[in-house]
Amino acid sequence: MRAMVLERHQQPLVLTRDRDVPTAPDGRSGGLVLNVTACGVCHSDLHVADGDFGAPPPIVLGHEITGVDPNLGPVMVYAPWGCGNCRQCSEGEEMICSDSMEAGLFTNGGYADQVWVPNARYLEPLDGLDPFAAAPLACGGLTAYRAVLHGVERLRQLGSGGRALVIGAGGLGQYAIGFLRLLTDATVTAMDRSPDKRTTAVSLGAADAVEQPVEGQLFDVVIDFVGVDATVQAATRHVAKRGVVAVVGLGGGTTPFGFGAVPLETTFVASVWGTRGQMTELLDLARKESSLLLPVEVMPLIQAQSAHDRLRSGEARGRLVLDVATGNESDSRNGGHNQ
Ligand SMILES: [Zn+2]
Ligand SMILES: [Zn+2]
Structure with a gap:
């Protein structure tokens, strides 16, 4: 599969076309592999690329992920995956679990054709929301x-x-x-x-x-x-x-x-990120009130580094979203998804 890989901190992301399909990280088993449709580019991706936090490279960034699941159809991924056992997780506050392993921060994320997800409960059906316009809701919106x-x-x-x-x-x-x-x-x-x-x-x-x-x-x-x-x-x-x-x-x-x-x-x-319950509420709200879906600028997956550069320079006007699914590798920046 294709992936834009952070091979070293503070170095440009590298396009890899023959990367293995992602599997469960060390110490975990099971889970599922999701075909990625789109992935938002978030400011915290820049921090991970700089080495301010996150797992050591090589790693695939990206935690604002939408994709298609064979059973659920188009979905959004809830990316701050908790351990499932601690007090925070039992209260549904997985994003503050001390052992959480966020996609794109501590495990491989959505700047790739496919992403590993530990459990189908982390997939929230989009139910009609545009997978490109909605992608930034996964972190920025939530x-x-x-x-x-x-x-x-x-x-x-x-x-x-x-x-x-x-x-x-x-x-x-x-x-x-x-x-x-x-x-x-x-x-x-x-x-x-x-x-x-x-x-x-x-x-x-x-x-x-x-x-x-x-x-x-x-x-x-x-x-x-x-x-x-x-x-x-x-x-x-x-x-x-x-x-x-x-x-x-x-x-x-x-x-x-x-x-x-x-x-x-x-x-x-x-305040940090949000709960799965809040993601459900948020998507409901966005379906009723489409003005909550802010304009996004869509760029091909292989331009992930240029998306980072634009975000860093303050040039980006709205949220940037990588188009993973359509295979569009041209230089055109808007991809027809501007809202
Ligand atoms: Zn936990
Ligand atoms: Zn984020």
Whole structure:
């Protein structure tokens, strides 16, 4: 089968045309092999390629996978596979299992014609959703959905008086604006340095988009998709009492915590990915509300490295999705799937 392989950290991905069909990793057995239709390119793929986290190479990246299962038809893969035995797994929170082995991070992922999946329970039927437009929901969409859910209860208490701040209006922030608009009556403000992204945020339903909120402006829920010192500290400065701060971005930033350092009764959460149950809910929501499927740019599988380069340079406007199934190896970037 074809695969784009990370052979060494910080080196370009390498096209391999005769790679063996994937099998269960060491210590595991069973599972199934799925034919991949599409695979989204996520910022965390860049971290894996750089060697910041994930398994040592060689490894096939890609964790936003759609494919076709002989029994279920078109499916999305839930990629953070837990051990199945620990407390987190028994509560359905497999993405925080200490022994989880995410596809494309710790085992081979979806930048390939086929991917190994440990169990059919990790396949979520697409039921009519476009496999290219939906692919980024597997991580980008699900991660934003869970982050928004941390603040939904507080915003619903406040009704139309609720105020939400979304920091970072790239892919995940754009999903979050859609979820906030759909699930709450809150007024949503987006914060981003890029004028382009601020314009996009407003077009998606943010009431306002700013480079920085004004001094003293407070929000009941702040979701930080950047996560560097400056943004987590801005989140702390601009959250209201009894507010919620959810940090999602892997920027490694920190903020002092304790009495006097944060507003009273504020909740802070480092939010990661989402549960299988939340993926089911999310796909249901996307079927009802097609505006949640953001525009994607489709590129052939063999251009995975160029997709990484575009993402790294900030050139990519929407989420990038690799076309694995059609065998399209031409240079055309859009592949007819732009939404
Ligand atoms: Zn576990
Ligand atoms: Zn991801």
